[in-house]
Amino acid sequence: xxxxxxxxxxxxxxxxxxxxxxxxxxxxxxxxxxxxxxxxxxxxxxxxxxxxxxxxxxxxxxxxxxxxxxxxxxxxxxxxxxxxxxxxxxxxxxxxxxxxxxxxxxxxxxxxxxxxxxxxxxxxxxxxxxxxxxxxxxxxxxxxxxxxxxxxxxxxxxxxxxxxxxxxxxxxxxxxxxxxxxxxxxxxxxxxxxxxxxxxxxxxxxxxxxxxxxxxxxxxxxxxxxxxxxxxxxxxxxxxxxxxxxxxxxxxxxxxxxxxxxxxxxxxxxxxxxxxxxxxxxxxxxxxxxxxxxxxxxxxxxxxxxxxxxxxxxxxxxxxxxxxxxxxxxxxxxxxxxxxxxxxxxxxxxxxxxxxxxxxxxxxxxxxxxxxxxxxxxxxxxxxxxxxxxxxxxxxxxxxxxxxx
Amino acid sequence: xxxxxxxxxxxxxxxxxxxxxxxxxxxxxxxxxxxxxxxxxxxxxxxxxxxxxxxxxxxxxxxxxxxxxxxxxxxxxxxxxxxxxxxxxxxxxxxxxxxxxxxxxxxxxxxxxxxxxxxxxxxxxxxxxxxxxxxxxxxxxxxxxxxxxxxxxxxxxxxxxxxxxxxxxxxxxxxxxxxxxxxxxxxxxxxxxxxxxxxxxxxxxxxxxxxxxxxxxxxx
Ligand SMILES: Nc1ncnc2c1ncn2[C@@H]1O[C@H](COP(=O)(O)OP(=O)(O)O)[C@@H](O)[C@H]1O
Ligand SMILES: [Mg+2]
Numbered sequence: 001x002x003x004x005x006x007x008x009x010x011x012x013x014x015x016x017x018x019x020x021x022x023x024x025x026x027x028x029x030x031x032x033x034x035x036x037x038x039x040x041x042x043x044x045x046x047x048x049x050x051x052x053x054x055x056x057x058x059x060x061x062x063x064x065x066x067x068x069x070x071x072x073x074x075x076x077x078x079x080x081x082x083x084x085x086x087x088x089x090x091x092x093x094x095x096x097x098x099x100x101x102x103x104x105x106x107x108x109x110x111x112x113x114x115x116x117x118x119x120x121x122x123x124x125x126x127x128x129x130x131x132x133x134x135x136x137x138x139x140x141x142x143x144x145x146x147x148x149x150x151x152x153x154x155x156x157x158x159x160x161x162x163x164x165x166x167x168x169x170x171x172x173x174x175x176x177x178x179x180x181x182x183x184x185x186x187x188x189x190x191x192x193x194x195x196x197x198x199x200x201x202x203x204x205x206x207x208x209x210x211x212x213x214x215x216x217x218x219x220x221x222x223x224x225x226x227x228x229x230x231x232x233x234x235x236x237x238x239x240x241x242x243x244x245x246x247x248x249x250x251x252x253x254x255x256x257x258x259x260x261x262x263x264x265x266x267x268x269x270x271x272x273x274x275x276x277x278x279x280x281x282x283x284x285x286x287x288x289x290x291x292x293x294x295x296x297x298x299x300x301x302x303x304x305x306x307x308x309x310x311x312x313x314x315x316x317x318x319x320x321x322x323x324x325x326x327x328x329x330x331x332x333x334x335x336x337x338x339x340x341x342x343x344x345x346x347x348x349x350x351x352x353x354x355x356x357x358x359x360x361x362x363x364x365x366x367x368x369x370x371x372x373x374x375x376x377x378x379x380x381x382x383x384x385x386x387x388x389x390x391x392x393x394x395x396x397x398x399x400x401x402x403x404x405x
Numbered sequence: 406x407x408x409x410x411x412x413x414x415x416x417x418x419x420x421x422x423x424x425x426x427x428x429x430x431x432x433x434x435x436x437x438x439x440x441x442x443x444x445x446x447x448x449x450x451x452x453x454x455x456x457x458x459x460x461x462x463x464x465x466x467x468x469x470x471x472x473x474x475x476x477x478x479x480x481x482x483x484x485x486x487x488x489x490x491x492x493x494x495x496x497x498x499x500x501x502x503x504x505x506x507x508x509x510x511x512x513x514x515x516x517x518x519x520x521x522x523x524x525x526x527x528x529x530x531x532x533x534x535x536x537x538x539x540x541x542x543x544x545x546x547x548x549x550x551x552x553x554x555x556x557x558x559x560x561x562x563x564x565x566x567x568x569x570x571x572x573x574x575x576x577x578x579x580x581x582x583x584x585x586x587x588x589x590x591x592x593x594x595x596x597x598x599x600x601x602x603x604x605x606x607x608x609x610x611x612x613x614x615x616x617x618x619x620x621x622x623x624x625x
């Protein structure tokens with residue numbers, strides 16, 4: 001029998017019960033669209049996090065004093081540690097071949113005051129090289145330089161959140177603020193960066209020169225971390241080893257464990273990518289379940305169709321249809337429903353992803369492979385859930401079918 | 406061409422045996438017009454379904470053009486029905502929301518080769534039964550008599566040797582019934598073999614031979 005004849009025939013028959021067919025198709029549509037949207041959103045979230053990691057700076061290694069542990073997925077540094085010093089940063093910069101630059105920093109939560117306004121924020125003392133290494137851009141005013149740092153000037157660069165909360169959006173360049181009791185001049189405002197991968201608001205802080213922080217404010221000879229830039233990403237692993245050996249040597253650790261923690265951007269990206277891949281897969285599987293529901297819909301509809309069309313099956317058998325012709329016809333109908341559902345779902349999924357990213361500004365990555373998978377899945381489901389009703393229709397005896405009411 | 410010998414059919418339902426056919430023997434020659442009569446429930450349809458290879462007897466012999474039909478497998482029987490028989494049923498069995506011409510063409514999708522002149526043939530057949538201007542009408546837009554005439558056209562599309570009609574006028578008024586009977590007479594004149602099952606004597610009288618099914622046996 002001609003397959004093309006059969007397809008046109010199946011299509012015609014599907015139009016007989018328009019509403020039922022439409023419902024069946026739309027449940028498949030939703031399933032396929034859900035898979036695509038879920039994967040796209042998952043990928044988008046992943047890309048967002050990776051962007052944030054890259055946003056920390058390029059080819060970056062961070063050395064923290066003491067131990068940094070993950071608590072609830074976020075980094076937590078152990079309380080006041082006295083293991084890193086500025087000289088460690090200098091040594092890393094001068095002795096490690098693959099290191100381009102190193103910026104030591106120390107920070108502390110302190111109160112900030114201007115006129116009657118005051119709040120607590122993170123005061124970060126950084127070396128001027130940090131602006132370049134960590135991609136910190138200045139929105140208004142200026143950054144501080146080596147001279148400011150060497151002479152421990154009381155200058156401050158403030159984040160967007162502080163501008164909002166204390167100055168209510170006014171441009172505060174040249175204003176004097178009190179940090180922990182000492183007067184500082186606001187010389188610049190940082191470009192907003194938002195929340196980082198650890199959930200810390202990078203705009204809710206004030207940068208001051210490292211020397212000012214160590215000698216005039218926090219009064220400490222220890223630093224908390226060093227941001228290190230490496231020549232290129234392939235050097236990240238070897239640089240990490242080099243830095244570890246240097247620091248262990250300098251701290252005379254011999255067989256004691258590290259008194260510092262090294263974080264490598266490459267490892268960070270890898271871990272992040274892995275965890276979000278697992279998450280994406282999980283969410284997509286949940287979406288795939290809705291496809292399964294669509295499949296059960298097809299099963300139910302085709303079983304009903306098989307019962308309702310018993311006389312038609314009988315007539316077809318009488319005029320020469322073989323069992324396999326009946327089976328093919330029913331299977332084709334399931335496949336057409338599933339295929340159309342898959343097709344519309346692919347379209348709807350890609351469209352909603354597009355709209356979500358372009359208009360809704362949500363992180364979503366157009367995923368053509370997810371579309372392909374959704375389409376394939378819908379056909380497989382059409383096949384799996386179509387086989388049983390089709391076989392049932394095919395095994396019906398012609399006389400039984402003809403005698404049916 | 407049809408040779409039936411001592412056919413028996415027994416239905417088993419909840420351990421109660423019903424002997425519907427108890428040794429039916431008869432033969433039909435090519436070009437014959439035979440009517441089978443009998444009371445309701447006498448087994449006419451059962452016999453008809455066996456002749457049409459839709460059902461198998463419990464016992465007996467059945468040869469069609471010297472082929473032992475009872476030995477054929479399911480696919481072979483389907484092919485045989487497609488080639489040799491044209492079926493006309495009391496309930497017409499047209500596909501709903503499908504045009505007359507598509508209904509007539511339906512048996513062709515189960516043939517080995519879809520003929521190039523299929524549409525012309527279907528038109529001609531519809532024309533022959535007086536439905537020239539109804540080719541695009543759907544089944545539900547036709548009267549009972551018109552539907553049965555579409556069904557007859559459908560039974561002829563594969564140019565079968567034998568027309569099997571089971572109560573073809575059972576759902577029709579006398580006027581429409583007369584038209585159907587007239588078509589059968591014409592087909593007979595054109596040389597077709599026709600077997601009609603009916604309990605209506607006025608229908609049966611057009612046949613050359615009337616057989617009576619009674620107590621599971623044929624008398625005639
Ligand atoms: N599938 C079946 N199972 C059990 N009994 C059946 C079946 N089909 C038909 N019969 C019985 O066989 C008898 C003959 O039926 P049928 O051939 O349809 O008679 P007719 O066409 O002469 O009215 C009836 O009594 C009917 O109840
Ligand atoms: Mg009957």
